[in-house]
Amino acid sequence: MKKAHWEKNLVELIRRTSTDLPADVEQAIRKGLRREKKGSHAHDFLSMMLENAAMARRDSVPLCQDTGTLTFRFTVPSGFDTNGLVSLTRNAVSRATRLGYLRQNTIDSVSGEPYVTNVAHASPMMEFLQGARKTVDARLIMKGGGCENVGQQYSLPETTLGANRDMEGVRRCILDAVWKAQGRGCAPGVIGVCIGGDRAKGYAYAKEQFLRKLGERSDVKVLARLEERLMRDIRRMEIGPMGLGGKTTALDVKMGALSRLPASFFVSISYMCWAFRRRGVLLGPEGGVHRWLY
Amino acid sequence: MNKRIDYPFTEEKVRGLRVGDTVSLSGSVCTGRDRLHHFLAEGGKCPVSLRDGAMYHCGPVVMREGDQWVVRAAGPTTSIREEPYTPQLIETLGLRVIVGKGGMGEATRIACRDHGCVYLQAVGGAAALLASCIERVDGVHFLAEFGSTEAMWELHLRDFVAVVTMDTRGRSLHRTIERSTRKTLTQLLRE
Numbered sequence A: 001m002k003k004a005h006w007e008k009n010l011v012e013l014i015r016r017t018s019t020d021l022p023a024d025v026e027q028a029i030r031k032g033l034r035r036e037k038k039g040s041h042a043h044d045f046l047s048m049m050l051e052n053a054a055m056a057r058r059d060s061v062p063l064c065q066d067t068g069t070l071t072f073r074f075t076v077p078s079g080f081d082t083n084g085l086v087s088l089t090r091n092a093v094s095r096a097t098r099l100g101y102l103r104q105n106t107i108d109s110v111s112g113e114p115y116v117t118n119v120a121h122a123s124p125m126m127e128f129l130q131g132a133r134k135t136v137d138a139r140l141i142m143k144g145g146g147c148e149n150v151g152q153q154y155s156l157p158e159t160t161l162g163a164n165r166d167m168e169g170v171r172r173c174i175l176d177a178v179w180k181a182q183g184r185g186c187a188p189g190v191i192g193v194c195i196g197g198d199r200a201k202g203y204a205y206a207k208e209q210f211l212r213k214l215g216e217r218s219d220v221k222v223l224a225r226l227e228e229r230l231m232r233d234i235r236r237m238e239i240g241p242m243g244l245g246g247k248t249t250a251l252d253v254k255m256g257a258l259s260r261l262p263a264s265f266f267v268s269i270s271y272m273c274w275a276f277r278r279r280g281v282l283l284g285p286e287g288g289v290h291r292w293l294y
Numbered sequence B: 001m002n003k004r005i006d007y008p009f010t011e012e013k014v015r016g017l018r019v020g021d022t023v024s025l026s027g028s029v030c031t032g033r034d035r036l037h038h039f040l041a042e043g044g045k046c047p048v049s050l051r052d053g054a055m056y057h058c059g060p061v062v063m064r065e066g067d068q069w070v071v072r073a074a075g076p077t078t079s080i081r082e083e084p085y086t087p088q089l090i091e092t093l094g095l096r097v098i099v100g101k102g103g104m105g106e107a108t109r110i111a112c113r114d115h116g117c118v119y120l121q122a123v124g125g126a127a128a129l130l131a132s133c134i135e136r137v138d139g140v141h142f143l144a145e146f147g148s149t150e151a152m153w154e155l156h157l158r159d160f161v162a163v164v165t166m167d168t169r170g171r172s173l174h175r176t177i178e179r180s181t182r183k184t185l186t187q188l189l190r191e
Helices: A003-019 A023-035 A041-059 A082-096 A167-181 A199-211 A221-237 B011-015 B033-041 B086-093 B106-115 B127-131 B145-152 B173-190
Strands: A068-076 A126-129 A136-143 A152-155 A191-193 A252-256 A266-272 A276-285 A288-293 B003-006 B024-029 B054-056 B059-064 B068-073 B097-100 B117-123 B134-140 B152-166
Touching: A003 A041, A003 A082, A003 A276, A003 A288, A023 A252, A041 B127, A041 B152, A068 A082, A082 A126, A136 A199, A152 A167, A152 A199, A167 A191, A167 A221, A167 A266, A167 B173, A191 A199, A199 A252, A199 A266, A199 A276, A221 A252, A221 B173, A252 B106, A276 B152, B024 B097, B033 B086, B033 B145, B059 B134, B068 B127, B068 B134, B068 B152, B086 B106, B106 B152, B152 B173
Parallel strands: A068 A126, A191 A252, B003 B024, B024 B054, B054 B097, B097 B117
Antiparallel strands: A068 A136, A136 A276, A152 A266, A191 A266, A276 A288, B024 B152, B059 B068, B117 B152, B134 B152
16 A cells, blocks of 8 residues: 555545535536526525635635535455555545644534544544445545534324325425425535434435435436425425525435334435535555546 | 625614625624633623624634634534523623524524624535635634634624624514425425
8 A cells, every 4th residue: 555645645535525516516506596586695695605616616725614524435345454544544634634624623522622633533434345346436425514413313103294104204204304404404405315224324324325416316216206206395495595595495305215124114314515525536556546536 | 785884883783784684794703603602601701892793603714824814714603502692692792793504593583682683694605705705813712722613713804795684673584484484394295
């Protein structure tokens, strides 16, 4: 392993994720802008979001000051040294913090003291999968606290919503979660959903949906149709950008399903703000860049 | 057309603002998050006067460049966390403007009405754009105790754009929209 290469390119992955809004997200915001009336708060706010994205990219500064929870997902070749990658990633996070691509954003939950490097227990978060390729597929999602706080998990049946253990019940939970979030998750957001699983994996899989590109539908037909229906339903709610009214409340809905126990039926919903930070890169065995993703 | 509002934010100026107005804010504001609010509400001494002043709910990314502080990213943070402390700070410190995101609760809405204060919603996540409206950093307090994110930064703004969502007449755009969207939700749950 060429340590310097690896670290440099992992810092670059963090820099791009923090400062460069992905093209699919920017396009979805532009699409929303065309639907809003000129001079409305919705139109003003969406314009400012696009202006912000351009400025962050140009000046290489964070899109949002809440640089969020860092979740890395590495898919590595067989026999790859993942322990080495853990320490390289932790060093890269520390360096990216010193360079101002990340805010000092990690706090000891017991003492309340800040970790100035962002390196701590469970920070950054790292997940490893084994893949068939010779390259390492490194993906990073940065998710801020504002949108994380408005996530919801439902256990069906949920009588207050009339939500039974079927797809209509799932639809009701999602609409309720979007309504409860209002603009507080920095609307227009992307709604990640997991049907099934246990409580822990449910939220994790809901977040995994954010690795999918916006505009692409689920390859499960029933879910693809439900995603489209929900986009139409959510538009009618008129919560709008930052919750001040308007047609653009969600940029997309992404659904996935896991198996479940007969006794449990969870619907886990994760909300991603419009400042949707997701990047990826394929790295060779020496840490060199093969290709940037997204 | 944006309404201009410059420091000091006198009672007369803020009472002239209405829910839905887009304003362009200039002059001195201080950042404050959970640690500062908790400290002030417990009776801690405020190092700067907030009379006719503004509190910005924000934890910025600030870098030291030579002998200067440079703010690289500074969007608003969720305001509702400061709900337990804010009415008291409006009353005792004479705050006139609060800038944040997501709106605040009933007690703050009433304090805004009774004491003459407004709440402004800034664009969440627009950290680069909003940082470009910060002309300079005039000072920082509690940097060692609270850390950079939670510290009290004295910022000088120029043409910082936000929307009045809670005014001195007791109106709240957040409340209005929550109610109107609730009706649509009920309708959608029936379909």
